[in-house]
Amino acid sequence: MFxxxxxxxxxxxxxxxxxxxxxxxxxGTGKTTTLAARVTTLLxxxxxxxxxxxxxxxxxxxxxxxxxxxxxxxREAGRIWGGTFHAVANRxxxxxxxxxxxxxxxxxxxxxxxxxVMNLLRDELGYAARTKRFPRKETLAQIHSxxxxxxxxxxxxxxxxxxxxxxxxxxxxEIFRGYTARKREQHTLDYDDLLLFWxxxxxxxxxxxxxxxxxxxxxxxxYQDTNAVQxxxxxxxxxxxxxxxxxVVGDDAQAIYGFRAxxxxxxxxxxxxxxxxxxxxxxxxxxxxxxxxxxxxxxxAASAQRHEKSLWTERTGGVTxxxxxxxxxxxxxxxxxxxxxxxxxRGTPLKHQAVLFRAAHHSDVLEVELLRRNIPFVKFGGLKxxxxxHVKDALAMLRVLENPHDEVAWFRVLQLPEGMGPASARAVMxxxxxxxxxxLSPVVNLLDHPIEVPKGSGEGVxxxxxxLAGCLDEEVTTPAAQLERVRTYLEPVIAxxxxxxxxxxxxxxxxxxxxxGYERRGRFLAELTLDPPAASTDLAGPPSLDExxxxxxxxxxxxxxxxxxxxxxxxxxxxxxSDMATGDEDELEEERRLLYVALTRARDELLLTYPQRYYxxxxxxxxxxxxxxxxRFLDTADVRAHLDERAPAIxxxxxxxxxxxxxxxxxxxxxxxxx
DNA sequence: CACGCTTATATTTTT
DNA sequence: TATAAGCGTG
Numbered sequence: 001m002f003x004x005x006x007x008x009x010x011x012x013x014x015x016x017x018x019x020x021x022x023x024x025x026x027x028g029t030g031k032t033t034t035l036a037a038r039v040t041t042l043l044x045x046x047x048x049x050x051x052x053x054x055x056x057x058x059x060x061x062x063x064x065x066x067x068x069x070x071x072x073x074x075r076e077a078g079r080i081w082g083g084t085f086h087a088v089a090n091r092x093x094x095x096x097x098x099x100x101x102x103x104x105x106x107x108x109x110x111x112x113x114x115x116x117v118m119n120l121l122r123d124e125l126g127y128a129a130r131t132k133r134f135p136r137k138e139t140l141a142q143i144h145s146x147x148x149x150x151x152x153x154x155x156x157x158x159x160x161x162x163x164x165x166x167x168x169x170x171x172x173x174e175i176f177r178g179y180t181a182r183k184r185e186q187h188t189l190d191y192d193d194l195l196l197f198w199x200x201x202x203x204x205x206x207x208x209x210x211x212x213x214x215x216x217x218x219x220x221x222x223y224q225d226t227n228a229v230q231x232x233x234x235x236x237x238x239x240x241x242x243x244x245x246x247x248v249v250g251d252d253a254q255a256i257y258g259f260r261a262x263x264x265x266x267x268x269x270x271x272x273x274x275x276x277x278x279x280x281x282x283x284x285x286x287x288x289x290x291x292x293x294x295x296x297x298x299x300x301a302a303s304a305q306r307h308e309k310s311l312w313t314e315r316t317g318g319v320t321x322x323x324x325x326x327x328x329x330x331x332x333x334x335x336x337x338x339x340x341x342x343x344x345x346r347g348t349p350l351k352h353q354a355v356l357f358r359a360a361h362h363s364d365v366l367e368v369e370l371l372r373r374n375i376p377f378v379k380f381g382g383l384k385x386x387x388x389x390h391v392k393d394a395l396a397m398l399r400v401l402e403n404p405h406d407e408v409a410w411f412r413v414l415q416l417p418e419g420m421g422p423a424s425a426r427a428v429m430x431x432x433x434x435x436x437x438x439x440l441s442p443v444v445n446l447l448d449h450p451i452e453v454p455k456g457s458g459e460g461v462x463x464x465x466x467x468l469a470g471c472l473d474e475e476v477t478t479p480a481a482q483l484e485r486v487r488t489y490l491e492p493v494i495a496x497x498x499x500x501x502x503x504x505x506x507x508x509x510x511x512x513x514x515x516x517g518y519e520r521r522g523r524f525l526a527e528l529t530l531d532p533p534a535a536s537t538d539l540a541g542p543p544s545l546d547e548x549x550x551x552x553x554x555x556x557x558x559x560x561x562x563x564x565x566x567x568x569x570x571x572x573x574x575x576x577x578s579d580m581a582t583g584d585e586d587e588l589e590e591e592r593r594l595l596y597v598a599l600t601r602a603r604d605e606l607l608l609t610y611p612q613r614y615y616x617x618x619x620x621x622x623x624x625x626x627x628x629x630x631x632r633f634l635d636t637a638d639v640r641a642h643l644d645e646r647a648p649a650i651x652x653x654x655x656x657x658x659x660x661x662x663x664x665x666x667x668x669x670x671x672x673x674x675x
Numbered sequence: 676c677a678c679g680c681t682t683a684t685a686t687t688t689t690t
Numbered sequence: 691t692a693t694a695a696g697c698g699t700g
Contacts, residue, residue: 381688422677557688594688
């Protein structure tokens with residue numbers, strides 16, 4: 001089917017028969033096409049779709065590949081098991097929960113929830129009240145995740161990655177022990193548990209062979225960003241002595257998830273771990289023009305220890321990438337706007353252009369400028385929506401109904417009524433038996449029995465009760481209907497507790513919109529946690545076809561994507577590499593690969609910008625500023641040879657003043673009126 | 676014990 | 691830019 005569209009290496013990979021296969025696929029070498037073609041080939045050979053497992057980094061990626069297979073004439077491709085390791089673990093564990101001693105109705109904690117559980121423990125164990133500073137809950141969650149995913153001892157991890165916490169390691173240990181116990185009591189699993197229990201399921205003599213036999217073929221995308229536990233899972237799913245039909249695709253030059261304990265070792269050592277591996281290298285780049293590829297190659301050339309490969313392209317010609325120095329962030333925003341609008345004039349729609357940056361907040365100034373100029377955009381990365389307090393409030397209401405032993409959810413819910421604080425919430429939790437292991441009784445206890453609450457909070461607690469009771473109504477079964485009920489309850493609560501209530505309540509409506517796609521509450525909650533909306537548009541539904549918008553994205557979220565024109569902003573030392581990541585050589589190398597990933601997203605045009613001066617924005621009108629220098633990864637002769645360097649524009653601010661007071665602002669005002 | 680106020684503090688990347 | 695911790699009041 002795909003044969004005429006594939007080059008010889010791609011065809012080799014797509015049509016490979018049995019046994020382990022490693023595809024080393026450089027940036028832009030048609031990795032997705034090849035993997036989709038391989039899926040298609042398998043189906044054509046009669047492999048049943050429900051016996052194929054396709055593990056990707058995001059659900060978006062899985063969907064894209066399965067769509068391609070469907071378009072190639074395989075409508076049954078939708079029956080393939082596709083998704084992230086975590087999402088697949090969730091599905092498998094629901095089925096096999098009992099064999100592992102888990103409750104099949106377990107709920108999933110995201111990292112923030114896990115941090116909240118640790119915070120409860122930190123309070124209870126008395127670490128919060130001490131005078132000496134103790135790691136914050138977010139730090140605790142990070143340390144925990146690193147320990148689990150890397151499979152390293154707590155002491156080693158703290159010593160190597162969190163040296164400032166070494167004095168507190170005993171306290172951390174105590175909290176971690178309590179954390180594990182608490183998760184079991186509550187019937188909750190965190191992200192790390194999902195992987196660990198999958199590994200346990202696949203390794204246990206009783207269940208392992210059964211689970212491994214579910215699939216004839218396993219395919220894994222972005223293998224360079226998997227961690228030790230994930231590699232163990234794959235080995236357990238393809239045990240020796242069985243046909244080890246396992247395809248992994250990756251590029252060690254694009255490994256950017258070391259902070260999540262991903263290890264390049266997985267891809268480098270794959271052939272040893274799976275003897276008899278066939279290796280296919282994809283080196284022909286179809287994406288970028290030669291000047292862009294030359295620059296990318298020059299940046300990554302300085303990187304040690306990687307699979308030998310050299311990308312080449314037939315797309316000769318094209319424009320040399322530009323390195324634009326700007327006076328300050330405002331100048332940078334201006335340069336980006338001009339560049340974006342210029343490209344659009346030349347025929348590149350906004351949708352085919354992207355602005356990339358290291359950290360989510362790096363686009364703040366640019367976003368304001370884009371709004372001012374009426375340039376529509378969508379931002380990916382930065383997990384804002386689910387982290388907003390009011391969204392958590394609404395979800396916590398559903399969570400206590402789904403899993404009445406979920407302590408963190410109760411703790412949040414019980415502090416919603418006026419007059420209820422942490423201490424009263426704890427008392428009520430004790431009273432209704434959140435930590436007693438009997439089904440549903442905590443909810444029933446709250447609804448049916450009189451509970452002592454502080455003076456003045458009686459009315460609020462009663463409102464909460466009727467909201468929860470309303471959700472148990474036989475008519476109100478879908479998550480959307482329950483959210484509707486929750487919204488009615490939360491409206492006055494949000495108005496009392498938070499500023500900008502209107503916007504926050506609008507968020508709840510968006511949440512309800514997502515919920516409409518789900519019949520069952522448990523599934524809604526789990527999928528929301530495992531595959532959170534990546535951008536605001538994910539919530540608003542697909543934008544209409546004629547709608548055009550610029551893409552803003554963190555480099556991490558841009559993985560695997562491509563655009564005609566790409567701008568990378570804040571290309572300074574301090575941003576790329578991040579100041580936080582210059583500690584050791586490995587971290588620094590990861591930052592270099594991050595820049596490489598950003599550069600290789602571009603097809604035709606590439607613009608790098610950096611502000612020479614930026615203001616430390618501690619206070620709004622602070623005049624304290626610092627001078628920045630260009631990223632060290634760009635500051636070598638080898639790299640500069642591939643860049644067209646531009647000095648800052650003389651002064652953009654006169655222009656800005658004219659724009660703000662002249663036709664632009666009037667026209668913008670009118671455009672706003674016309675909607 | 677809750678709540679409102681002030682002040683410190685840290686702010687990478689994401690399943 | 692928040693959000694978390696610290697402190698005084700009711």
